[in-house]
Amino acid sequence: MSRIVHLNGEYLPEDQAKVSVFDRGFVMADAVYEVTSVLDGKLIDFPGHMARLARSLGELGIQNPHSDDEWLAIHREMVARNEITHGMVYLQVSRGNGGDRDFVYPPADTPPTVVLYTWQKPQLIDNPAAETGWKVCTLPDIRWHRRDIKTVQLLYPSMAKMEAKARGCDDAWLVENGLVTEGTSNNAYIVKGGAIITRALSNDILHGITRAAVLRFAREAQMTVEERSFTVEEAIAADEAFITSASAFVMPVVEIDGVRLGDGAPGKVSRRLREIYLEESRAAAI
Structure with a gap:
């Protein structure tokens, strides 16, 4: 049809x-x-x-x-x-x-x-990737500096995603001045010592709608949230990591630049946030 x-x-x-x-x-x-x-x-x-x-x-x-x-x-x-x-x-x-x-x-x-x-x-809900987690690699962020506007200028993110695929990864995290900005089509997070860390809103990243909801749910669940920039080195040393987007919701990241995070399985914070997000969002859907 x-x-x-x-x-x-x-x-x-x-x-x-x-x-x-x-x-x-x-x-x-x-x-x-x-x-x-x-x-x-x-x-x-x-x-x-x-x-x-x-x-x-x-x-x-x-x-x-x-x-x-x-x-x-x-x-x-x-x-x-x-x-x-x-x-x-x-x-x-x-x-x-x-x-x-x-x-x-x-x-x-x-x-x-x-x-x-x-x-x-x-498979939007029962996504097999959520059970295994994503592998990401890092690439330079050479996009324009109004990433907060959701335009259709998506050639470089597409190129970066294709490069990630060629390296055997699921996605790329883009890096500028040593700091992670975001994924090719998602916001990026790390978890260290129980704290959820993600870059603060600015013209440098897209103001993710799923990001806003997940951070709100995290705070309501008494989780610690730090909105600040983080380096690639911090990410590799993190306890766990994840991304958020409208199509992936909360997706665990288990490897960055070939380095396994924790035990190489989706972390408990990202798994819990995915559960909360799906439950709360389905209840509030219109």
């Missing part, structure tokens, strides 16, 4: 959804996106994703084409039409059709281009 795609207010079979070759998202990566998880047919952390979408659009001066209620209705319609039980909803908003290619933005009243599509992900 062909997926149904939302394009500028219309629900279309995926093979009928077409975007102009002049669209700024296509020629300039002048677009932002969000990916929302679906569990049991309901949306996870939806208000957070909408808040970040509004922030990203505002930072780029792109008009937000819908209210939060309208976005919610569209997302629910996409979930229903595509019969998503466990899966993802991808949303992208570009600056729209800019006409002839130009570095100067088109007029402010240019309608943005809105695209949504979904995909099924049956």
Whole structure:
């Protein structure tokens, strides 16, 4: 069955959804996106994703084409039409059709281009990788310095992930001035002496929606949280490590640059946080 795609207010079979070759998202990566998880047919952390979408659009001066209620209705319609039980909803908003290619933005009243599509992900909850943990390697972070804006400029993260795969790893942690910034598509954490350590929010990392929820749950569970930068050396010497993202939730990390952490198995803190996150998020899903 062909997926149904939302394009500028219309629900279309995926093979009928077409975007102009002049669209700024296509020629300039002048677009932002969000990916929302679906569990049991309901949306996870939806208000957070909408808040970040509004922030990203505002930072780029792109008009937000819908209210939060309208976005919610569209997302629910996409979930229903595509019969998503466990899966993802991808949303992208570009600056729209800019006409002839130009570095100067088109007029402010240019309608943005809105695209949504979904995909099924049956193992979203029972992910085998959560039982074994990820292996990560470190690579230089050479991205631009507005990583807090969730743009579609994802070429270097893709290159880094491919390099990690070539090294036999699951992902890469990016490093700048000796300090870990984040993963290619996730936030990075280490655990030392029971304390959860992750880089503080700034323009240098994406303000993860799952990150915010996990840190809130950790504090509610009386866990110690330190929002500060950490070195690769600290990470390798940590008791355990993990990442968070909308698609992986809380994923243990068991090896960094070939060095096994602890006993090489997912740590108790990351495993507990994954349990808490899934329980709390499913209860609050809409």
